[in-house]
Amino acid sequence: MKEIRYKPIGTIHSPFKDIEGVPIQPTAAEGVAGTVEIKPKYADGLKDIEGFSHIILMYHFHLSEGYSLEAKPFMDNSLHGVFATRAPRRPNPIGISVVRLVRVEGRTLHIEGVDIVDGTPLLDIKPYVPEFDAAKVERIGWLSEKASKVHKVRADDRFR
Amino acid sequence: MKEIRYKPIGTIHSPFKDIEGVPIQPTAAEGVAGTVEIKPKYADGLKDIEGFSHIILMYHFHLSEGYSLEAKPFMDNSLHGVFATRAPRRPNPIGISVVRLVRVEGRTLHIEGVDIVDGTPLLDIKPYVPEFDAAKVERIGWLSEKASKVHKVRADDRFR
Numbered sequence: 471m472k473e474i475r476y477k478p479i480g481t482i483h484s485p486f487k488d489i490e491g492v493p494i495q496p497t498a499a500e501g502v503a504g505t506v507e508i509k510p511k512y513a514d515g516l517k518d519i520e521g522f523s524h525i526i527l528m529y530h531f532h533l534s535e536g537y538s539l540e541a542k543p544f545m546d547n548s549l550h551g552v553f554a555t556r557a558p559r560r561p562n563p564i565g566i567s568v569v570r571l572v573r574v575e576g577r578t579l580h581i582e583g584v585d586i587v588d589g590t591p592l593l594d595i596k597p598y599v600p601e602f603d604a605a606k607v608e609r610i611g612w613l614s615e616k617a618s619k620v621h622k623v624r625a626d627d628r629f630r
Numbered sequence: 631m632k633e634i635r636y637k638p639i640g641t642i643h644s645p646f647k648d649i650e651g652v653p654i655q656p657t658a659a660e661g662v663a664g665t666v667e668i669k670p671k672y673a674d675g676l677k678d679i680e681g682f683s684h685i686i687l688m689y690h691f692h693l694s695e696g697y698s699l700e701a702k703p704f705m706d707n708s709l710h711g712v713f714a715t716r717a718p719r720r721p722n723p724i725g726i727s728v729v730r731l732v733r734v735e736g737r738t739l740h741i742e743g744v745d746i747v748d749g750t751p752l753l754d755i756k757p758y759v760p761e762f763d764a765a766k767v768e769r770i771g772w773l774s775e776k777a778s779k780v781h782k783v784r785a786d787d788r789f790r
Contacts (some may be wrong), residue, residue: 471751474690476634476722495762512721514699517711521771525713528688528724530634535689539674551677553685553755556762561672562753564637564688568765591631593722595713599773602655602716604764605728611681613759 478510478591479515480577482529484584489533494544495556496567496583503572504584506592512579516595520574524598526582530591531563545616554611565590568598638751639675640668640737642689644744649693654704655716656727656743663732664744667750673737676755680734684758685741690751691723705776714771727748728758 484504486492493499506527508516519525540549541557552560579595586622644664646652666687668676679685700709701717707734712720730742739755 471638471692474636474751474753476724476738477637478634479632479664480723496705496765497761512699512713515721516714517700517709518772519711521769521774522714523768524725524765528722528726530631530632533730540677540712549677552675553672554676554682554757556668556756556759560754561639561675562688564636564724564754566686566688566756568763570765586784591634593634594720594724596726597714597771597773598765598767599716600764600767600771601657601770601773603683603728604760605656605730605758607758608683609681609762610759611757612678613757613761614783615682621707624766 476593478530478593479512480506480592482506482586482590482592484586484588489587490498492587493585496569496585499580499583499585502584503580503582504586506581508577510577516574516577517596518569519595522571524568525571525601526596526598527567527569527592528594529565529586530556530593531565532591533587534563537561539622546612548612550612550619553564563569563594603607636753638690638753639672640666640745640752642666642687642745642750644748644754646687647745649747652747653745656729656745659743659745661742662744664741664746666739668737668740670737676737677732679731679755679757682731682757684728686758687727687729687733687752688754689746691718691725691727693747696722697721697723706772708772710772716733724753738740753757
């Protein structure tokens with residue numbers, strides 16, 4: 471398989487018009503409201519989604535150009551392999567965020583905890599289910615002393 | 631943005647040669663071992679990944695053909711919107727699994743908790759960080775009484 475082709479199923483809207491200032495992760499974006507607009511042709515796929523308090527959004531980092539195999543993440547000043555970071559400039563620039571689903575109005579999802587730039591193309595939505603998606607970790611590598619900083623740090627322009 | 635193009639960064643290997651019999655989620659695949667082979671050109675992106683006990687694999691459901699907007703998941707007999715399920719036949723057939731990273735040997739990752747078919751093209755790896763990826767849910771919709779069944783149910787051929 472040489473190339474894989476996807477089409478956006480919708481668009482994510484948020485208060486963040488640029489990369490700079492975007493919260494680094496949904497945990498740092500608590501209460502930040504946004505919407506997801508699903509294209510009409512995919513609307514029937516939303517049936518029963520309102521039963522879930524949290525959903526996983528998968529999206530294309532459309533503002534990322536190219537990639538580096540090593541990256542200095544927002545929360546560190548050392549270089550790490552890109553797959554050991556959440557940096558957006560990745561070989562396949564796919565982003566993932568777990569957000570709260572507040573309510574559904576037709577093909578608009580009202581969400582909270584949005585750490586995503588306005589206008590981001592949406593690739594997929596999955597229900598968030600702790601039994602599937604939560605793991606008990608022993609180690610979080612270079613993030614060990616830094617994960618809690620996520621509440622304070624905001625993105626700068628390094629991945630523009 | 632009309633079309634998004636990605637290239638596999640590697641391949642996932644597992645004991646499952648076909649969809650049938652694959653555990654439905656990593657929690658049901660406890661102890662099932664597999665490997666991830668990263669292509670040489672992306673190997674430098676693995677630096678520091680060994681520090682993480684769990685990683686998120688994002689991959690292309692290469693055996694899924696076409697999609698349905700409503701699906702009967704393995705654990706239910708009712709139709710639900712595909713975005714309220716984890717069914718592989720999705721508009722953009724992207725899969726996600728949180729697996730345990732056992733050890734790294736060059737560009738081979740030894741993993742456990744594999745619910746993925748052998749030969750699956752890998753799109754991305756991210757470090758799993760509870761602070762980013764775990765949510766406290768209030769509702770898991772139609773899965774409320776079914777999520778615990780995941781340990782018993784195995785995939786059949788309905789998404790072949």
